[in-house]
Amino acid sequence: DAVAESKERSSYTVAMEAALKRVRRGLADSVMKWDVLFVDEGQDILPIHADIIDEIIKHNKSAHLFAAGDPRQELYAGARWFAELWVAAPEEEKARLRYNHRSAKDIVEALNAYSCANFPLLHEDQIAARAAKGAVRVEFADVGAAWHLNKAALLESSQTLGDLVGELIADGQPGECYGVTPVSISKFNMESATCTARQRITERRPGTLVYAGN
Helix, strand or coil, X not given: CHHHHHHHHHHHHHHHXXXXXXHHHHHHCCCCCCCEEEECCHHHCCHHHHHHHHHHHXXXXXXXXXXXCCHHHXXXXXCXXXXXXXXXXXXXXXXXXXXXXXXXXXXXXXXXXXXHHHCCCCCCCCEECCCCCCCCXXXXXXXXXXXXXXXXXXXXXXXXXXXXXXXXXXXXXXXXXXXXXXXXXXXXXXXXXXXXXXXXXXHHCCCCCCCCCC
16 A cells, blocks of 8 residues: 555655664764775765765865766755765866766667756766667657646656556567656656556566566
């Protein structure tokens, strides 16, 4: 049941925050020395995580901080740490990882076009490291301005997107289908899109086990 699941996630979140606060308090009394601090998936760093990073650096002023991330993927409310770090860092301390080893050239070009249109100040062209093979199909869901502020339009568009992604996945294989969606799951009703996609896949491929994470 959705209510029980929501309460369970909430309890988990509370417990995780409490654990992170204990870690931060423990670091204040720690004599552990750090030479290098690596932070991966920097776009997911929330203020509670940033406090821990700051505490480590405070007690290890000569430590070197290496952070990797993509500010275009800052999905969570309050996750601004990496974007602010990137803006503040001098150019000589930045490295741009431009080679994409995951996707074929046509997909990388489609993602470049999407990124350039939606993140003009953050966009960096990716270069496909894989050779092109097969065919690429690109679909766009046509929605009006401020569509996410209209409940009826939001529901219709999320179900349209779910239908499309479900059909594409059912026709392809894992690794051959990509869904590019707005970054905020709740704001753009992506839960409805996910459920619709799962339904379409199950209809087209009876007996298929479909796992979906938000």
